Amino acid sequence: MKSYFQLIKPRITILILIVAMASFALADREGFQDWYRFTLMTIATGLLAGGIFALNAYLERTTDRLMRRTASRPLPGGRLMPRQALAFGVILTAAALFLLTVRLGWVAGMVGLFTFVSYVLVYTPLKRRTELHTAIGALSGATPPLIGWAAARGSLEPGAWILSGILFLWQFPHFLAIETMYRDDYERAGIRVLPVSEPTGAAAASVIIVAMCLLLPLSAVPFLAGISSSLALAGSLLVGAGFLAAGVFHFMRKTPQSARMVLRTSVLYLPLVFALLVFAGPR
Numbered sequence: 001m002k003s004y005f006q007l008i009k010p011r012i013t014i015l016i017l018i019v020a021m022a023s024f025a026l027a028d029r030e031g032f033q034d035w036y037r038f039t040l041m042t043i044a045t046g047l048l049a050g051g052i053f054a055l056n057a058y059l060e061r062t063t064d065r066l067m068r069r070t071a072s073r074p075l076p077g078g079r080l081m082p083r084q085a086l087a088f089g090v091i092l093t094a095a096a097l098f099l100l101t102v103r104l105g106w107v108a109g110m111v112g113l114f115t116f117v118s119y120v121l122v123y124t125p126l127k128r129r130t131e132l133h134t135a136i137g138a139l140s141g142a143t144p145p146l147i148g149w150a151a152a153r154g155s156l157e158p159g160a161w162i163l164s165g166i167l168f169l170w171q172f173p174h175f176l177a178i179e180t181m182y183r184d185d186y187e188r189a190g191i192r193v194l195p196v197s198e199p200t201g202a203a204a205a206s207v208i209i210v211a212m213c214l215l216l217p218l219s220a221v222p223f224l225a226g227i228s229s230s231l232a233l234a235g236s237l238l239v240g241a242g243f244l245a246a247g248v249f250h251f252m253r254k255t256p257q258s259a260r261m262v263l264r265t266s267v268l269y270l271p272l273v274f275a276l277l278v279f280a281g282p283r
Contacts, residue, residue, distance in 0.1 A: 003074035003079040003080045004074075004080070004088060006073065006074050007050070007053060007054040007057050007074055007080070007085060007088065007089075008049065008050030008053050008054060008092075009049075009050075009053045012049070012053070013046060013049045013050060013053070015267075015270055015271065016045065016046075016049045016144045017042060017045060017046055017049075017144075018270070018271050018274060018275075019144045019145055019148070019163075019167055019270065019274055020041065020042070020045045020144040020145065020147055020148040021038070021041075021042055021148060022145075022148070022163075022274035022275070022277060022278045023144065023145035023146075023147075023148030023149050023152075023160065023163050023274075024037075024038055024041055024148035024149070024151055024152045025038075025148075025152075025278045026149075026159060026163070026222075026227050026228075026277060026278060027148065027149040027152035027153050027157075027159065027160070028152040028153070034152075037104065037151055037152065038151075038152075040099060040103050040104060040151070041104060041108070041147065041148060041151035041152075043099065044095075044096045044099035044100045044103075044104065044108075044112070044147075044151075045096070045144060045147055045148070047092045047093070047095050047096035047099070048092070048093060048096035048097070048100070048112050048115060048116070048147075050092045051088075051089045051090070051091070051092030051093030051094075051095075051096055051116075052089070052093060052115065052116055052119050052120055053089075054085050054086075054088045054089030054092060055085075055086070055089035055090070055093065055120050056089075056119070056120060056124055057073065057074070057075055057085055057089075058075065058082055058085040058086045058089060059120070059124050059125075060124065060127075061075040061076055061082060061085075063127075063128070063189040063190070063191060064076045064189075066185075066188050066189040066190075067182070067185040067186070067188060067189045068182075068185055069182050069185050070185075093116055096112060097109060097112050097113060097116070100112040100147070100151075101113075104150070104151045105150065105151070105154045107150040107154060107155060107156060108147055108150040108151050108154075111143050111146045111147050111150055111156075112143075112147060114140070114143065115140050115143045115147075118136065118139055118140035119137065119140040119141070122136055122140075123136045123137040123140055127191050127192065128190050128191055128192060129192060130192055131192045131193060131194050131197055133192065134171075134172070134175055134176070134179075134193070134194070137171070137175070138168050138171040138172060138175075139168065141167065141168070141171050142164045142165070142167045142168035142171070143164065144167065145160055145163035145164045145166075145167055146160050146161075146164050149163070158225060159222070159225055159227045162218070162221050162222055162225060162227075163222070163274075163277075165218055165221075166215065166218055166219060166273065167270070169211045169212075169214050169215040169218060170211075170215060170266065170269065170270055172207055172208060172210075172211035173208040173211055173212055173243070173247060173262050173266055174262075174263065174266040174267075176194065176195070176204045176207055176208050176259075176262075177208070177250070177259040177260070177262040177263040177266065178259075178263060179193040179194065179195050179196075179204065180195045180201055180204055180205075180254075180256060180259035181256045181259045181260055181263065183195040183196055183199075183256075194207065200254065201254035201255075202254065205247075205250055205251040205254050206251070208247050208250060208251070208262060209244075209247050209248065209251050212240075212243060212244045212247045213244070215240060215243070216237065216240040216241070216244060219233075219236040219237065219240050219273060220233055220236070220237065222236075222277055227277070228276075228277045228280065229280045231276075231280040232276040232277050232280035235272075235273075235276040235280060236273050236276055236277070239268075239269055239272050239273055239276070240269070240273075242265060242269075243265050243266065243269045246258075246261050246262050246264075246265040247262055249261060250262050
């Protein structure tokens with residue numbers, strides 16, 4: 001059971017659920033009365049994330065064996081058979097898509113289907129072919145706010161896309177920091193990442209800074225769109241400034257240690273910003 005639990009990448013799944021739940025709450029700001037849909041959306045999103053991560057583990061079991069960071073995971077570590085991970089991933093994904101489409105509406109279902117196709121069938125195979133897979137992965141990874149919003153309202157309005165944009169940009173410093181920290185692992189496994197293609201780290205650090213600089217003004221847009229308060233705006237800008245400071249420090253150092261600082265601040269940034277948007281009160 002522990003191995004199956006590890007397949008779903010619980011820490012990342014929790015972040016995904018926080019964002020999806022916050023987006024549902026923001027979309028349903030007028031009352032937040034429908035706890036049934038909220039609970040169903042949370043379960044479906046968790047199943048979708050877990051299923052996709054399990055299928056990803058199945059497809060990447062060979063490369064995971066080549067990387068020190070991933071060699072102890074359930075499949076390369078021999079604690080689960082590939083067919084077990086495949087069946088587990090298929091069951092979770094199918095259940096998630098059923099709940100999203102049949103219980104929460106075709107818009108939520110289509111977003112869920114896009115997430116599955118773009119991540120499992122496009123992003124994962126591209127990892128050994130082009131560095132652009134990071135951008136493709138960021139697209140599929142930016143869908144939790146869309147799922148939460150669609151589950152609450154049955155449609156995708158500007159607010160949903162704003163929240164999705166925040167998550168999209170956040171992924172570049174988060175994942176480029178990981179790729180910088182474990183550059184040797186990625187090179188050994190033949191995975192095409194920017195820190196491997198450009199070993200000085202200047203290109204990856206530059207992308208991190210650009211993403212953070214875009215993220216800072218974008219975090220003000222929810223206030224301008226009328227879905228968050230001035231207190232949430234001030235808090236988001238303050239948290240964003242701290243995140244940017246970590247990025248600037250990494251840009252100056254370009255070391256695995258400074259990349260780890262970016263990673264740690266990224267894990268704090270996302271839940272803090274979405275918590276501010278929800279709990280700091282409406283405009």
